[in-house]
Amino acid sequence: MKYVSRRTPVSALLLSLAVCLCGSAAAREKEPTRAKKAPPAAAKVAPQVKPRPTPTPRALPRQSASAEARLLEIYRLVGSAQADTAMAKAESLVRDVPNFQLAQLVYGDLLLARTHTLPTMGNAPAALAGKAQERLTQLRVEANRRLTALRERPPEGSLPAQFISLPATTRHAIAVDASRSRLYLFENGPDGLRLIADHYASIGKLGPEKSFEGDQRTPLGVYYITSRLDASQLTDFYGAGALPLNYPNEYDRRLGRTGSGIWLHGVPSDSYARSPESTDGCVALANPELQSILDQVQPRTTPVVIARSLQWVTPTKVEPQRRSLQNMIEGWRVARASGDIGRVMSFYSPQFSSGNKDFTRWRQSVERDVSELRGKAIELKDLAILGWQDKGDILVVTFGEVAGGQRTGSVKRQYWGKEGGLWKIFYEGVIG
Numbered sequence: 001m002k003y004v005s006r007r008t009p010v011s012a013l014l015l016s017l018a019v020c021l022c023g024s025a026a027a028r029e030k031e032p033t034r035a036k037k038a039p040p041a042a043a044k045v046a047p048q049v050k051p052r053p054t055p056t057p058r059a060l061p062r063q064s065a066s067a068e069a070r071l072l073e074i075y076r077l078v079g080s081a082q083a084d085t086a087m088a089k090a091e092s093l094v095r096d097v098p099n100f101q102l103a104q105l106v107y108g109d110l111l112l113a114r115t116h117t118l119p120t121m122g123n124a125p126a127a128l129a130g131k132a133q134e135r136l137t138q139l140r141v142e143a144n145r146r147l148t149a150l151r152e153r154p155p156e157g158s159l160p161a162q163f164i165s166l167p168a169t170t171r172h173a174i175a176v177d178a179s180r181s182r183l184y185l186f187e188n189g190p191d192g193l194r195l196i197a198d199h200y201a202s203i204g205k206l207g208p209e210k211s212f213e214g215d216q217r218t219p220l221g222v223y224y225i226t227s228r229l230d231a232s233q234l235t236d237f238y239g240a241g242a243l244p245l246n247y248p249n250e251y252d253r254r255l256g257r258t259g260s261g262i263w264l265h266g267v268p269s270d271s272y273a274r275s276p277e278s279t280d281g282c283v284a285l286a287n288p289e290l291q292s293i294l295d296q297v298q299p300r301t302t303p304v305v306i307a308r309s310l311q312w313v314t315p316t317k318v319e320p321q322r323r324s325l326q327n328m329i330e331g332w333r334v335a336r337a338s339g340d341i342g343r344v345m346s347f348y349s350p351q352f353s354s355g356n357k358d359f360t361r362w363r364q365s366v367e368r369d370v371s372e373l374r375g376k377a378i379e380l381k382d383l384a385i386l387g388w389q390d391k392g393d394i395l396v397v398t399f400g401e402v403a404g405g406q407r408t409g410s411v412k413r414q415y416w417g418k419e420g421g422l423w424k425i426f427y428e429g430v431i432g
Contacts, residue, residue, distance in 0.1 A: 066288065067097045067272065068200060072150055074106060086110060100272035102146075105139050138275035145181040145276050146200050158312040159186070159193050162222060162305045164395075165322045166193065167382040172297045174225075174264075176201060176283055176306040178208040178218060181276040183264075183285060184310075185293060192315055199289040202274040204281045208308050210247070213259040218281050218306060219247045222386045222396045225264075225302045228294060239266020240287040241294050245304055250415050250427040251394055254353070264304070266290040300432065303386055303396075325385050328423060329397060337378045339370045349417065349424035362428075377404035393418045398431070 070093050077086035090107040097103060160175040166188055173186045173193060183201040186193040203218040204210070210219035223245040230241045242265035248257050259281065266287040267274055273286045283306070285293070335343040345363055352359045381400035388394040395416035402409035411432035416423045 067093065067100050067103065067286070068146060071100075071103050071106065072147070074103075075147065078110075083110070083113075097272055099270055101135075102139050102142055102273070105136075106143075135275075138278070141276050142181075142200070142273070149177075149180045149182040149198070149200070154184070154195065154310075154312045155314075158314055159318070160184070160305055160307070161311045161313045161318065162307070162387050163193060163303075164318060164325060164387050165383065165385040166303070167384055169382045170301050170303070170384060172302050174293070174297070174302065174304045175310055176203075176304070177310040178203050178220070178306065179309045183283065185296070197289075197292065199285050200273060202276055202278050202284040204279050205277050207277055208306070210259055210262070210281055211257055214280075215259070216280050218279070218283060219252065219257070219259075219262055220306050220308055221247075221249060221252065221390070222388045222394075223247055223249060223262075223304045223306065224398075225297060225299045225304060227299050229263075230294075231266075234265075236268050238263075239268060240291040241266060243294065243297070243299070249396075250413075250429070251388070251390070251396075254415075254426065255391070264290065264293070303384070305386070305388075321387075322385070325395065325423075326383070329380070329383065329385070329399075332425075333378055333380050336366075336370070337373070337376070339373070339375060341367055341370060344370070347425055349419055349426040352424075352426050352428075354427055354429050373403055378402070379404070379409075381409075395423065 070089065074086050074090050074093065077083075077089065087107075087110050090103065090110055093103045094100065094107045162175070163173055163186075166173060168188065170188050172188060175184045175186070176182070177184070181201055181203065183199045184195055185197045185199075187196045188194075205216040208218050208220050210217040225243045226246050227244050228241065229238075229244065231239065234242060242263040245262045245264070247262040248259065261282075263282045265282055265284055267284055269287075274284050278284070332344075332347045335347065338344075341363070344366055345359075348359060348362065350359050352362055354362060357365060379402045381402060382398075384396075384398040386396040388396065395414075397414040397416060398411065400409055400411050410430045413427075413429060413431050414425050415427040417426050418424075
């Protein structure tokens, strides 16, 4: 259906995006070397059509004052035949955030639409080719990704299925949905995880599922933030800063995956956002949004799940799985404290590997550890359980281990996999 506003003919795609947003209320570059920061490089009036009624918009996430939220409001105004107000807000947005290219495109569409109806979003000349045409296509994809993610919201109170159990010491958790170009930030409080913000995010040029160094893909899996890098430590290319991830993790190494330097980072100061698939494998966000995350999350304790497509579940649905896995890990703790080597090793895979230790050498290490414990009790603190499905079911388990009578202990991480229907540990190591 072709829709024309009271005064301004608009792009068919721009309008279709706007209508989708309105409907949602009811439905619900090769990267440079990472080094010390260097200097940065009269309207044609169409026949009147009765305006489409405007549904009550669904509340936006916490970042409601963001440039993205302002852009979405412009789409909503176009869809409800408020072209003059949309124009004013678009002009204000590009004035406030001049490097937001998608906003500039929409503003340009609205200006051009004063003279004629636009067949597409970004009414470029037919002769436009090469990088200019490619960039225009990328902006159109970005617009659709932003609107789809905001239109198809996660069910209220739901969580990504990978977050099985997190301790109170884990204050935040992050999940990235590659198919939607979206990053979700959760806060962990007395009532569990709660979604507090979500942001448009860019991934690798060739999409997700990294396998080897230089493949320009973003890894899929369960990771942890290892450190924080401020803007003063980086070139302008990385914007507000960066949060490196522990890719490749032990499961990646087990599968022969290679590469390094996978970060969450910002964008150059002359940009607002990058196109959906444009990095060499990192996850890139607008600088204000990356800065907000930098100000909140803690390295080492913040998990980051990157999935091709997130599966959302309710906390009550995951509760039986949580209890079962906690009981299984408790069984490992009890066996370790008992000093029964055979019982302890029954929890480990014959294909176990940790550093230069295979199953046999690991058994020898366990024997020494049990001998040193001399029957002391073992306490597991701050237990975190994260799930993953790849070429099989995987658990990433992190905890502090403290022997009886001791005030401190070590932080350990285990990777469990299913073998013959039973969970077995295939990696264990001290991380702190």
